[in-house]
Amino acid sequence: MKFDRQKTFPYPVLRPFSDDYLDVDFQTNTEFTISGNEIALDCTFITSSEELQAEIDKGFAKFVSIVSCRDTYFRKVIQTDQQAFSVKLDADSLRGEVLVDSYIVAVKDINGFRSQDINPEFGQEAFFFTAGQILAQDETNAIYIDRExxxxxxxxxxxxxxxxxxxxxxxxxxxxxxxxxxxxxxxxxxxxxxxxxxxxxxxxxxxxxxxxxxxxxxxxxxxxxxxxxxxxxxxxxxxxxxxxxxxxxxxxxxxxxxxxxxxxxxxxxxxxxxxxx
Structure with a gap:
């Protein structure tokens, strides 16, 4: 799912331009390095939400990045519980605009999730997240791949x-x-x-x-x-x-x-x- 600042979720999601969470952030940094016939992608994740990080540490959530290229129909999903990863991609698989969408995603059902940083408008009840639900999302990162x-x-x-x-x-x-x-x-x-x-x-x-x-x-x-x-x-x-x-x-x-x-x-x-x- 591409980042859309106008989209709303029925539950709190930590995102830029959203007030679902207060005073915490989820940020990613992606860097592509072209060498020979390979493209190396290095990605780092940072979240100041202690509760979301705790779910990752417990194995109930993971950092996820989706690399996609419309011109070549390439799509790769990378999951990790580490705050950084590096992967090598075949240069022939990427051309033109390449998008990287990054998330924190529940990989197991999460019962009784609470965070003092969630906007009080969501009420005081604990949240139940099912596996596959997005817990945090960063803006899409776009780069351009040209043979030159x-x-x-x-x-x-x-x-x-x-x-x-x-x-x-x-x-x-x-x-x-x-x-x-x-x-x-x-x-x-x-x-x-x-x-x-x-x-x-x-x-x-x-x-x-x-x-x-x-x-x-x-x-x-x-x-x-x-x-x-x-x-x-x-x-x-x-x-x-x-x-x-x-x-x-x-x-x-x-x-x-x-x-x-x-x-x-x-x-x-x-x-x-x-x-x-």
Whole structure:
């Protein structure tokens, strides 16, 4: 059952935007990691309801996540009594929008359930839950799976020469499928020759490519709609999947997340081993 903030239950269910329970929450965090031909899903559950957690500890309820993909008709139900789980999924089974719906569900009949956090409007009587009933529900988490997301972010950036540029001048073009990083012919030759060096790659990532990624993100912030250009689609989906907000967060902050904190690459390949003088 998909999350619907307008839906009502005949018994108290701990949900966002609902006052069935007061002063307690049920929250989940889902993270997808794409590696090779596998997608790893890591999910954590947190509830501040001591009574619901007690039912899980006793074996009368479980955390449940349902992973579904309409485009491929994929559906997987994961049950656990632990506050976190990790599962690997075949990348071919997921495409387009992927939904994760998470719950606390009774797996056995529960007699005489009480909680001081239940809204007094439900009365003072104890509750009886039958196996299969939803006890808590979180908002649906949606991510987007695109074959291009299996490639590094650099795959949507292309270094090209521009005969009109000279010296260290460079430009960023965003009107093609790949972001065009334009440099002079001489500079492109120098960069191409330097790519075999880890030190040089670390410097390039933290200078030219980081600046280009930041500029592309700023263009998404300022313009927004780039049609179906590949670079915009891939970057927008990666921003969404990482739980980032292109409207409220600075472009350079988002760039660091998308590039997996490139300053660490500079430290490992350039700074490490150097001593202060």
């Amino acid at each position: 997301l299996f490639k590094p972010l650099s795959s949507v950036f292309e270094l090209v020469k521009n005969e009109q540029l000279s010296g260290g001048k460079w430009k960023v073009g965003v009107d093609q499928d790949n972001v065009q990083i334009e440099v002079s012919p001489e500079m492109k030759e120098s960069i191409d020759n330097a790519r075999n060096s880890k030190t040089s790659r670390a410097v390039l990532i933290n200078s030219l490519y980081f600046s280009a990624v930041t500029q592309a993100i700023q263009m998404l912030k300022d313009v927004g709609d780039f049609g179906d250009l590949k670079w915009a689609r891939v970057m927008s989906q990666q921003i969404h999947n990482k739980g980032l907000d292109v409207e409220s967060q600075d472009a350079y902050v988002i760039a660091q997340e998308l590039m997996k904190h490139p300053l660490n690459v500079l430290r490992a390949n350039v700074f490490q081993g150097e001593s202060n003088v």
